[in-house]
Amino acid sequence: MSVLARPRGPFDAFSRWANHNRKWVLAAPAMVFVALLIIFPVGWTLYLSLTDASGSVRAESEFIGLENYFDVLTDTERFWPAVLRTAAFTGGALLFEMGLGMCIALLLWRPFRGEKWVRVAILLPLVATPVAVGMMWRLIFEPNIGFANQMLSWFGIPAQPWLSGQTTALPTLIFIDIWQWTPMVVLILLAGLTSLSDEPDEAARVDGATAWQRFWYVTFPLIMPTFITAILLRGIDALKTFDILYATKGKGGGSFHEVETLNVYAYGLSFDYNDYGVSSTVLIIFFLMIIGCIWLLTIRKKRSNS
């Protein structure tokens, strides 16, 4: 065609080179960007974690080896409670989100009238800005004027401190996370359910299996890979939760650090106290913990895939 008739020039040479190496020509810009914006900062964080960097940006910092790691790992006042809170928040949120998400997905599975409206209702919390959502729940859970306590009073239950209580704050925040992110689990599981073929379910029905048996022995094992993907996606985000915690409790996870998770702790060390060395150490340990969890889950997923 016309390509053959075109006069050859430097552009053609470039074009031939680009086409020959298109695998990297197309991927390289994004890869370079990621490397600059991610690999380099993570490398720097690793370096900072081995120094006593702190205070002003230009202050000299000294290389102190693994001292920060020793300090952080033996810190039972802020670090380990933060680890426990992170685990409690993520575990609690995941447990309810996966359970409720599975139930709701099964309810929405087969077509029904008004399906569109239910789907819209489910999408709303998902796209709402987390900070605005945090402010919204802050008003609803306000101890004196909030609607939550007003509702309790209808049933004669005494008012609760909710977000402002030292022991009630974390469970309340788990509830908010469940409200906002269960829809995500529903959407993923629903996508998994609708991609299943009807045959195994029908076969089990013909064999006389009850609805529960058909779910537990047929449907659930079939969507297990999707289920684990949902745990992975939601788990990673729950571990890193920051917006809602900051919007409702402010700096440091409340006056008694009652909702201070690892993410909030690391943020505070970095940007409230400029303690870059220690915060980098916390972040590296945090990062390794996340990788560990993902590794465990993907092993499980591979097993259920095969």
Place this chain on the structure above:
Amino acid sequence: MTSTLVRETPATAPRTRQPRKRKSAAYPAFRVIMLAVIVLTFVAPLAWMVLASFKTNVDIYNPESAFVFSPTMQNYETVFGQANYLQYIFNSFWIGLASTALSLILGVPAAYSMSRFVMKKSAALVLLARIIPGVSLLVPWYLIFSNLRLVGSYEVLILSHMFVALPLIVYIMMSFFDSLPLELEEQAQVDGLTPIGAFLRISLPLSVPGIATAGILSFIFSWNNFMFALVLSGARTKTLPVAIFDFVAYASIDWGGLMAAAVIITIPIMVIALFTQKYIVSGLTAGATKG
């Protein structure tokens, strides 16, 4: 339907049919009630926020005017009058659009290449960004950009939001290209197009729905992002999620103004979501079901 086939023996047939029939009559009613509860649970808090944004602070403090009150626009006047919200709305839009556009330009070809040539390690590198806690990037960024006196500029904010957008776009587009048939592209190459030409003229136009999905989700994520702008924005370049904290003073909170600001943040994103529902759902579940 097939329930009558379950047991052919006459002795057991009526017994198995009976409970099944009763159950199938009860289930639709149960389902309707449960669905109503679900819809109410997800919508009611948002409705409460909208209601409160039209109340005076006196009405907010009075439980008797929970549902019956005379609506006022006063809070919205505060938000647009005293606080410089038009500027913040512009900031959020501009940073969202720019970071989405730039990430699409970088991410779509990369996703194509990674999907076409099964570059698993490269893909893993980009997806690593989904896993890393944002603070660990913010520390070095902040140190670098404050040395360069760039903190508070749009460029830095756009760059930081691209960190969220790019992996998301690569992730969504990879699963989109995976499902795109390549025969047309190969045919075009037989007809004389170069491989890159075939990508640009054949596969790219075919992937417009996928690009729309990735773009919309990336914009939403940028709009909702809080942590990066909290550290890297200045008084002039604040985005909406950061600006809402102007209504939270140490001692007292202007609840009416705060709720009006919250509504202003959530409304644009919800309107976009309602009109692009199909895309958002397919984007959020992209790749999730393939295992």
